[in-house]
Amino acid sequence: MKNEVSEAEARLALSSIEQRRQQVIAEIDVPAWYWFGMAGGWVVLGVLADYGPSWATIAGTVLFGAVHASVAPRVLSGRHASPHLSVRSDLVSRRVPALVIGFLILMTIVTVALALIASADGARHPAILASVVVAALVLVGGPRLMAAVRRQAEQRLAAS
Amino acid sequence: MSTTKFDEIIHPSTRLSIVALLASTDWADFSFVRDRLGMSDSALSKQFSILEDAGYVTIDRFVTNRRRRVRVGLTDLGRQAFEAHVAALQAVIASAESGTLPAA
Numbered sequence: 001m002k003n004e005v006s007e008a009e010a011r012l013a014l015s016s017i018e019q020r021r022q023q024v025i026a027e028i029d030v031p032a033w034y035w036f037g038m039a040g041g042w043v044v045l046g047v048l049a050d051y052g053p054s055w056a057t058i059a060g061t062v063l064f065g066a067v068h069a070s071v072a073p074r075v076l077s078g079r080h081a082s083p084h085l086s087v088r089s090d091l092v093s094r095r096v097p098a099l100v101i102g103f104l105i106l107m108t109i110v111t112v113a114l115a116l117i118a119s120a121d122g123a124r125h126p127a128i129l130a131s132v133v134v135a136a137l138v139l140v141g142g143p144r145l146m147a148a149v150r151r152q153a154e155q156r157l158a159a160s
Numbered sequence: 161m162s163t164t165k166f167d168e169i170i171h172p173s174t175r176l177s178i179v180a181l182l183a184s185t186d187w188a189d190f191s192f193v194r195d196r197l198g199m200s201d202s203a204l205s206k207q208f209s210i211l212e213d214a215g216y217v218t219i220d221r222f223v224t225n226r227r228r229r230v231r232v233g234l235t236d237l238g239r240q241a242f243e244a245h246v247a248a249l250q251a252v253i254a255s256a257e258s259g260t261l262p263a264a
Contacts, residue, residue: 007256010252013173013249016173016177016180017180017246020180021180021183023181024181024184079186085186085187085192086186088186
């Protein structure tokens with residue numbers, strides 16, 4: 001068999017293999033509901049911070065963190081966005097969970113900074129204002145972050 | 161480093177596509193493979209039967225949320241065969257570029 005395979009046929013076969021790998025790389029992501037959940041939770045915490053008692057804000061933050069901690073191990077790997085497959089771990093950077101958590105920490109810092117600026121400027125609802133802005137950033141930035149992860153996976157595949 | 165071995169079961173383009181797709185996954189739904197390859201259920205089932213008979217894939221059928229699902233994945237044997245086949249394809253290209261015959 002091997003003697004019957006031409007160089008052109010071998011190249012075609014390898015090209016087909018790469019195309020299939022790229023189809024799987026395209027599935028590297030976190031579920032869309034994760035970003036919507038984060039954005040929604042952010043706004044709820046902002047509302048609690050402006051309108052609720054301090055205990056409610058603390059309780060809400062703890063609950064938010066607990067729920068996130070329960071889903072994060074599976075969701076943040078980037079391998080299970082689709083219920084129809086599990087992407088192999090060697091195709092996905094191990095830094096994806098750290099990247100997402102780092103992004104969320106950055107968003108937390110932005111939220112506090114925006115709320116302080118809004119408060120200093122005399123805004124009536126600084127926490128809500130800041131949380132809505134950051135929720136929008138999460139909805140836009142989260143998928144972009146995962147797109148960058150996919151590009152990196154494609155580059156690693158091309159280099160291998 | 162993987163061994164170099166052409167695999168006549170994997171080499172036909174349809175099965176090569178199936179195995180290449182599965183090689184990047186731990187498992188995939190039958191429907192995922194079908195949709196990505198643009199094949200009919202019957203045509204894909206036939207190819208999976210050949211791969212299953214060779215011991216290259218496992219096929220699990222189960223029911224979840226009242227829906228029947230078929231989940232497929234490469235076996236260790238299938239993964240080794242695929243890697244050896246890819247290495248053989250690369251060897252063909254390398255030998256053509258260097259002007260030598262592929263190693264036996």
